[in-house]
Amino acid sequence: MLEGWVVVVASFAYLGLLFAIAYYADQRADAGRSVIASPYIYSLSLAVYATAWTFYGSVGRAAANGVGFLPIYIGPTLMIALWWIVMRKILRISKQNRITSLADFVASRYGKSALLGGVVTVIAIIGILPYISLQLKAISNAFTIVLQHPEIVMPAKLGTVPVLHDTALSMALLLAAFTILFGTRHLDAAEHHEGMVAAIAFESLVKLVAFVAVGAWVTWGLFDGFGDIFSRAAADPGLRPLLAPLDGVAGGYASWVWLTILSMLAIMFLPRQFQVTVVENKDEQHLKKAIWMLPLYMLAINVFVLPLAFGGRLHFGDGAVDADTFVLTLPMAERQELLALFVYIGGLSAATGMVIVETIALSTMACNDLVMPVLLRLRWLRLQEKKDLSGLLLGIRRGAIVLILLLGYVYFRLAGEAYALVSIGLISFAAVAQFAPVALGGIFWKGGTRLGALAGLSAGFAVWLYTLLIPAFARSGWLPLGLLDHGPFGIELLKPLALFGIGGLDQITHAMIWSMAANVGAYVAVSLMFVPGAEEHRQASLFVDVFKRPPEGGQARFWRGTASVPDLYSLLARFMGIDAAAAALAEHQRERGTPRKPEGLAADAELVNFVEMQLAGVVGASSARILVASVVKEEALSLEEVRALLDEASQVIVYSHKLEQKSQELERATQELRAANERLQELDRLKDDFVSTVSHELRTPLTSIRAFSEILHDHPRLDAGERSRFLSIIIKETERLTRLINQILDLSRLESGRAAWNESLVDLRQVIEDTVAATSQLFREHGVRIECRLAAPVPQVRTDLDRITQVLMNLLSNAVKFSEAGRGMVEVSLGREGDELRVDVRDNGVGIPPDQHEAVFEKFRQAGGSLSGKPQGSGLGLHICRRIVEHFGGRIWVTSAQGEGACFSFTLPLGRRRALAEAA
Amino acid sequence: MEEFDLRAQRLAALCLLGAALFSYPLLAVFNVPATVLGIPVLYAYFFVAWGALIALMALVIERPD
Numbered sequence: 001m002l003e004g005w006v007v008v009v010a011s012f013a014y015l016g017l018l019f020a021i022a023y024y025a026d027q028r029a030d031a032g033r034s035v036i037a038s039p040y041i042y043s044l045s046l047a048v049y050a051t052a053w054t055f056y057g058s059v060g061r062a063a064a065n066g067v068g069f070l071p072i073y074i075g076p077t078l079m080i081a082l083w084w085i086v087m088r089k090i091l092r093i094s095k096q097n098r099i100t101s102l103a104d105f106v107a108s109r110y111g112k113s114a115l116l117g118g119v120v121t122v123i124a125i126i127g128i129l130p131y132i133s134l135q136l137k138a139i140s141n142a143f144t145i146v147l148q149h150p151e152i153v154m155p156a157k158l159g160t161v162p163v164l165h166d167t168a169l170s171m172a173l174l175l176a177a178f179t180i181l182f183g184t185r186h187l188d189a190a191e192h193h194e195g196m197v198a199a200i201a202f203e204s205l206v207k208l209v210a211f212v213a214v215g216a217w218v219t220w221g222l223f224d225g226f227g228d229i230f231s232r233a234a235a236d237p238g239l240r241p242l243l244a245p246l247d248g249v250a251g252g253y254a255s256w257v258w259l260t261i262l263s264m265l266a267i268m269f270l271p272r273q274f275q276v277t278v279v280e281n282k283d284e285q286h287l288k289k290a291i292w293m294l295p296l297y298m299l300a301i302n303v304f305v306l307p308l309a310f311g312g313r314l315h316f317g318d319g320a321v322d323a324d325t326f327v328l329t330l331p332m333a334e335r336q337e338l339l340a341l342f343v344y345i346g347g348l349s350a351a352t353g354m355v356i357v358e359t360i361a362l363s364t365m366a367c368n369d370l371v372m373p374v375l376l377r378l379r380w381l382r383l384q385e386k387k388d389l390s391g392l393l394l395g396i397r398r399g400a401i402v403l404i405l406l407l408g409y410v411y412f413r414l415a416g417e418a419y420a421l422v423s424i425g426l427i428s429f430a431a432v433a434q435f436a437p438v439a440l441g442g443i444f445w446k447g448g449t450r451l452g453a454l455a456g457l458s459a460g461f462a463v464w465l466y467t468l469l470i471p472a473f474a475r476s477g478w479l480p481l482g483l484l485d486h487g488p489f490g491i492e493l494l495k496p497l498a499l500f501g502i503g504g505l506d507q508i509t510h511a512m513i514w515s516m517a518a519n520v521g522a523y524v525a526v527s528l529m530f531v532p533g534a535e536e537h538r539q540a541s542l543f544v545d546v547f548k549r550p551p552e553g554g555q556a557r558f559w560r561g562t563a564s565v566p567d568l569y570s571l572l573a574r575f576m577g578i579d580a581a582a583a584a585l586a587e588h589q590r591e592r593g594t595p596r597k598p599e600g601l602a603a604d605a606e607l608v609n610f611v612e613m614q615l616a617g618v619v620g621a622s623s624a625r626i627l628v629a630s631v632v633k634e635e636a637l638s639l640e641e642v643r644a645l646l647d648e649a650s651q652v653i654v655y656s657h658k659l660e661q662k663s664q665e666l667e668r669a670t671q672e673l674r675a676a677n678e679r680l681q682e683l684d685r686l687k688d689d690f691v692s693t694v695s696h697e698l699r700t701p702l703t704s705i706r707a708f709s710e711i712l713h714d715h716p717r718l719d720a721g722e723r724s725r726f727l728s729i730i731i732k733e734t735e736r737l738t739r740l741i742n743q744i745l746d747l748s749r750l751e752s753g754r755a756a757w758n759e760s761l762v763d764l765r766q767v768i769e770d771t772v773a774a775t776s777q778l779f780r781e782h783g784v785r786i787e788c789r790l791a792a793p794v795p796q797v798r799t800d801l802d803r804i805t806q807v808l809m810n811l812l813s814n815a816v817k818f819s820e821a822g823r824g825m826v827e828v829s830l831g832r833e834g835d836e837l838r839v840d841v842r843d844n845g846v847g848i849p850p851d852q853h854e855a856v857f858e859k860f861r862q863a864g865g866s867l868s869g870k871p872q873g874s875g876l877g878l879h880i881c882r883r884i885v886e887h888f889g890g891r892i893w894v895t896s897a898q899g900e901g902a903c904f905s906f907t908l909p910l911g912r913r914r915a916l917a918e919a920a
Numbered sequence: 921m922e923e924f925d926l927r928a929q930r931l932a933a934l935c936l937l938g939a940a941l942f943s944y945p946l947l948a949v950f951n952v953p954a955t956v957l958g959i960p961v962l963y964a965y966f967f968v969a970w971g972a973l974i975a976l977m978a979l980v981i982e983r984p985d
Contacts, residue, residue: 070966074942077970081935081977084928227958234955243953243960253944260942291931292978299970306963547923 007146007344014345015178015352021202022182022195029194036197037282039289044201045276046290047208047297049076049267052138052351053131053425054301055207056324062309063323066242071256073302075263077295086268087277088287089443093546094278098617101361102274102435103369108621109442109543110450111536117369117622119454120435123461124271125362125404127431130472132358132408134424135351140168140412142328142347146340152329154322172409175355176402183360184397193360197280200357203349208301210346214327215304217339218311222330226307233310242310258509262426265433271361272354279361355405363400368620371396376626389574393619414476426508427468430515434460437520446540448523449532456523463515468507471496563632568611571631575618584614608632690859697740697875701733708733743876747859750883757887761796762804764837764908768828771808775816782816784824791831797908803884804908807892810877811841811904818845818902836890836907844901853894857882881906930980934973941969 028035035041054072061069079086090105099105103124107117144167145153182196223229233239267273281287312326321329328347331340372393437460438453473479474496487495494500497507499514532540572581588610608628615624708726712718718726749755772788779786815826827842848856859879885892889909896902940946950965957964 067962067966071942074938074966074970077973078935078938078942081931081938081973084931084981085924088928089923225958227955230955230958230960230963240953243962253947256947257943288981291981292974295970295974295977299967299974303967 003149004147007143007341010341010345011143011348014348015174018199018202018349018352019178019181022199024195025198026185026195029192034194034282036194036201036280039283039286040293041198041201042281042286043290043293043297044204045197045280046273046294047204048200048272048276048353048357049270049294050204050207050298050301050350051131051354051425052135052347055211055347055350056138056142056327057425058302058305059308059312059326060322060324062305063313063326066306068259069305070302071259072263073298075260076267076298078260079264079267080291080295083287083291086440086443088284089546090278090439091281091284091287093443093543095284096546097542097621098613100279100368100617100620101365102269102271102439103365104616104620104622105274105278106435106438106442106453107369108616109539110438110448110453111533111539112622112625113450113453113536114369114373114622114626116450116453116457117365117620118373119457121362121365121370123431123434123457124365125407126469127428127434127461127464128271128358128362129404129408129411130424131428132355132404133410133412134428135355136168136172136405136408136412139171139348139351140166141325142344143167143171145325145328146332146344149332149337149340150335152321152333154325166413168412169409172405173402175352176359176405178352179356179359179363179401179405180398182356183363183401184394192280192282194280196356196360197276200276200353203353204297207346207350207353208297210342210349211301211327212304214331214339214343214346215308217336218330219304219307222311222315222334223307229307229310229314232314236314239310239313255506255509258512259426262429262433262508262512265436266429269432269435269439270358270429271365271432272357275357275361275364355408359401359404362404363397364620366400366404367393367396368623371400372619372623373626376623376630388577390577390618393575414478427472430468430508430511431461431464433512434464434515434519437516437523441523442540443543443546446544447527448540449527449530450536451530452523452525452527455526456519456521459522460515460519463518464511467496467499467511467514471507563608565607567631568607568628571627572611572614575615575627693859693875694744698737701737701740705730705733705737740876743880747876747880747883750880750887757800758802759798759800762799762801763794763796764804764839765790765794765830767801767804768808768830768839771805771812772828775809775812778813778816779826782819782824783821784816784819784826786812786826786828789827789829791829794830794832794837795910797837797910799888799908800884803887807881807884807906808839808841810881811906814877814904815841815843815845815902819843820845832910833907835911836909838905838907840903840905842901842903847898847900848894848896848902849898850896853896856894857892927980927983931977934976934980937976938973941973942966 025035036045058069058072093099094105097108099108103117103120106120107113110116182199183193219226219229223232230243234243268277277290308326308330309323312321312323312330315330315333316326328340328343331337331343434457437456438448441448442453470479471484474481474484484495484497486492492501497503497510499510502510502513505513569581569585572584576584588607592606612624612628615627618624619627708730712723712726746755768788768790772786776786812826812828816824819826823844825844827840829840829842831838857878859876882892885906885908890907892904892906894902894904947962950962952961954961
């Protein structure tokens with residue numbers, strides 16, 4: 001039943017079914033009840049990753065080197081684990097900026113640069129062409145093989161077919177028509193192709209079921225389970241090395257790692273993957289299911305690759321049948337015609353799915369980022385004045401689809417036979433991997449600039465051309481093979497397959513290492529070398545900080561200028577059609593809750609932004625930028641202004657941080673103030689106490705002076721003895737008053753630091769002897785004995801002679817005061833203790849209770865308090881002594897017990913310690 | 921922080937785990953000419969480890985917040 005007409009009818013019937021599904025989905029979408037708004041459909045549509053290359057090529061690669069096909073599916077699994085970080089961010093950015101393609105994404109990120117969009121588009125088209133031709137080759141080969149039924153003949157053996165009879169050409173044209181029907185029936189502001197997505201999801205299901213069916217049939221129908229196949233392979237000397245095959249892989253583990261990285265990048269940056277994953281995404285949350293369902297799909301479609309590869313080689317022997325065709329030729333050879341037809345359909349769906357999505361993605365890029373920016377700049381075309389441009393847009397896209405497919409066919413005719421399926425696919429993978437640095441760098445690094453992106457892409461692509469495409473051309477006979485063997489002009493260092501003498505790597509690893517180094521290096525270096533413009537700066541911030549900004553209207557605040565509503569409306573109408581434009585504006589006004597603006601009124605920033613976004617959805621960011629600029633009188637924001645706007649948010653954070661800091665400081669200052677205030681109040685209280693004590697001390701002698709003076713005044717007839725007694729009291733009290741006032745003045749000088757110090761080297765021994773001599777009269781009067789016990793000569797000490805005399809005088813007179821007449825005894829001693837001199841003045845008087853040892857040195861405090869009766873001094877003497885001794889870095893203290901006399905001691909530091917005390 | 925929430929960190933850790941599972945030296949450990957249940961050890965390892973990794977990813981992503 002595998003006659004030619006059956007195969008042709010089946011193919012058309014299958015494509016018809018696809019179209020019916022797409023049509024149904026489109027109808028449902030127009031009715032507002034989308035069938036593709038499901039995470040399962042979304043996940044299945046992502047499986048467009050598995051192409052004819054997977055369907056036929058995996059088995060071919062496995063038959064050649066065992067597990068070598070696996071990195072192409074394990075890599076995406078690893079990458080998808082990072083999708084919650086990377087892809088979610090790209091999705092968020094793309095939704096906010098209405099991104100329509102990978103080129104649009106890159107161009108938009110780097111300041112809506114039309115040039116960059118064009119470069120990405122050119123790289124994508126050149127890089128993907130081999131891949132498309134690979135699909136055509138697979139379809140054509142499969143068709144040719146099936147037509148030879150019941151013989152198994154390889155297409156290469158049939159010789160070249162004339163172009164007009166070539167199934168690949170008719171297939172290319174058929175697919176072009178089909179893609180045009182799917183992808184460009186009408187313009188959608190969001191570039192959604194719901195019908196296409198539904199059809200792709202269905203195709204993913206078909207190819208999986210077909211592949212698993214043939215795998216299961218080979219494993220359990222043709223053989224007796226996995227164990228049987230592997231044990232028979234182990235018995236075959238040609239297959240045995242494939243059972244522990246990693247050593248056999250060219251380049252070994254390095255090649256393995258680079259293949260994994262390559263496919264990690266491919267799953268993100270193949271234009272068709274970007275199309276289904278990002279552009280066609282309906283809901284960010286669909287990512288959740290896709291993150292595990294897509295890897296699971298890949299696992300499922302790979303389970304039977306090895307049994308098929310080994311089964312094929314066991315069945316056909318070595319070399320007679322191309323391993324790339326085992327999937328199809330095994331059921332054919334065993335006369336499983338229905339299964340063979342199903343496999344053929346599965347391969348067809350794998351190939352068509354890829355071709356449809358890829359060409360739609362590429363045609364969108366070609367139209368929005370290559371043709372339109374050029375057309376819009378050509379003034380003589382007067383495109384800006386045309387009424388309705390949606391027809392032109394559709395025309396460009398349709399033309400691009402046909403052109404891309406024809407180019408793919410040309411490549412297939414000219415170069416296709418030079419490589420196995422897998423190698424062609426890898427060349428395309430390596431091309432799209434060049435987008436990774438600028439795209440990934442663009443969403444995580446604000447520093448990447450337009451010039452940097454241009455440099456990186458150009459450098460990476462140039463290396464790709466040189467190390468992968470030129471060798472491919474050479475092997476196809478377009479260039480002399482000597483180029484590969486001896487390098488250009490015989491320069492060995494520049495051999496395309498061993499650049500700078502780095503050989504021993506497989507071609508892909510070699511190309512990836514050099515192209516990635518050139519790409520990343522140029523991107524980073526040039527980005528850092530030049531300062532970006534305002535537009536770039538703003539876009540970089542919008543992309544990188546997408547999770548930190550409010551979702552809508554984020555761009556509006558960057559715009560300043562004047563525009564009229566009718567101008568914007570007619571612009572929108574020209575690209576979307578009048579009805580769609582009116583509906584979009586009405587929707588916008590409803591959302592913002594503003595009444596419809598009268599015609600002729602000036603548009604605000606938000607409306608301008610909205611129109612640009614709508615246009616971006618149709619013609620891409622860079623074209624939309626040009627269009628809006630044409631009807632809007634825009635004042636360019638300077639880089640400083642954009643920076644200021646962007647920094648506003650961060651400044652607010654800084655301010656609030658500062659505010660917090662300030663309030664903390666304030667609190668600290670308040671506390672300090674409160675403490676200072678408390679201290680002040682304490683000092684104030686002390687001052688009050690001091691003043692009241694002083695006035696009390698002053699009033700006591702004054703009162704008695706006044707009282708005795710009044711007596712003398714009022715009683716002139718007092719007898720002479722009485723009068724003289726009163727006068728002597730008055731004199732004594734006056735002396736006391738004078739002394740008190742002198743001490744107060746002295747203290748106030750000491751406390752305020754205004755006291756004059758006359759320092760000189762003083763022999764303390766001499767001072768003591770002089771002082772004792774000076775006070776000897778006093779001692780005699782009181783009947784107190786004094787004794788000096790001075791040690792052998794002591795070093796001189798630097799101090800104020802008068803002040804130290806004052807201290808000694810004070811201590812001695814105190815000792816006299818508190819000693820009992822007759823049996824009183826005062827002993828003065830001087831000694832050296834370490835690096836200080838110590839003076840003791842010991843008496844055998846009443847003594848001081850221990851709880852007052854410290855108190856006696858305070859102002860107006862006297863031992864015994866009021867109990868001891870009339871105070872015998874001002875209460876300032878010891879305090880002044882302490883001040884003086886401490887000024888010279890010494891200490892003064894008293895040791896005593898009640899009734900056993902007291903010993904006042906003070907020390908004065910010698911040279912070195914003195915210096916230390918002063919320094920402190 | 922939304923961008924690098926706990927789920928994202930867990931998945932990133934799984935990516936690192938996967939990178940370790942499918943590269944040298946772990947692969948070399950299983951790259952031996954022996955079989956389990958008739959299947960070469962290396963092949964069995966690939967599919968079991970791969971399946972386990974996918975199961976863990978499903979577990980992390982589908983777990984309610």
